[in-house]
Amino acid sequence: MLAAGLKTPVPLEELESHLREDIARRMQQGLTAQHALKVAVQQIGPANKLTREFKKFNAITKRKQMKRTAGIVAALFGTVFGGAMVLPALGRWRDTGILHAGPLVTGGAVAIIAACAVIYGIRKHRGTRGKTVISAFTILAGSFYVTPLIQAFFIPKVNGTGWIFCILLAAAAISFYGSCLYFIRHPPAPAALER
């Protein structure tokens, strides 16, 4: 088939299986192996037409995967955006003793929804395209939540509660974004996705 001009993106394995099936059936009907092969190849159609059809299909798939990648990156940005609303509100609460519930609740909700969207998107994302981009943005988003812990080393007079908060935040971020990275590298089997 490669000799006939059929290259990727055409699924050669599947077409080969089809061709063998067709040849076997024609031979059962009394054709010689050579004649059966000739007729079966004719039936598949010209190589360039077939390649064109599959290229069309791949272009659609590529667009779909790009959209999905963009969606996951946007959701990752959402987790950071939510955190960027929550963390300053918590800082102000500690410094002034006044709790601003608005940004806390909104930011928390945004971060949770975005986190769910990230997990859903990554679990559904089975394509090979965009993995590097998603991984890079996952690491960036994760580093946003680890930054307070790093900063704590350079800020004098951080109390015990502050340390515990920074450590817990960093641990939660590492486990969440670490899981995301794991799922990006090890996508679930198609059957598992349908349940």
Added chain:
Amino acid sequence: MYYAGMIDKELVAASTEPLILALLARGESYGYELIQEVKRLSGDKINWTDGMLYPVLHRMEARDLIKSRWGESDTGRKRKYYSLKKQGKDAMQKHHEQWSLVHGVLSGLRKQQYV
């Protein structure tokens, strides 16, 4: 894309997806069998060009209408089996309603011609 004996090329193309869905609704099947089955059921009037069926199947799989798995035939030959997914069943139902409507309208008009 197709060699259609007496049926118009555009009509054959439009009916490919509903026919595949309807064939897979009877149980999982593979490319070669689908071609043979549609050929048999149409009395040799719809003859899909073998290689052209696969882009359609792959497109339908990408749209989550059908799913596929590699299996083996009784003789040990490798085959890619396709089966219907829930979205595929819904799409089939939709196609059925639309084709029935067109058929109904055509039948009605035809009856009027003979009145």
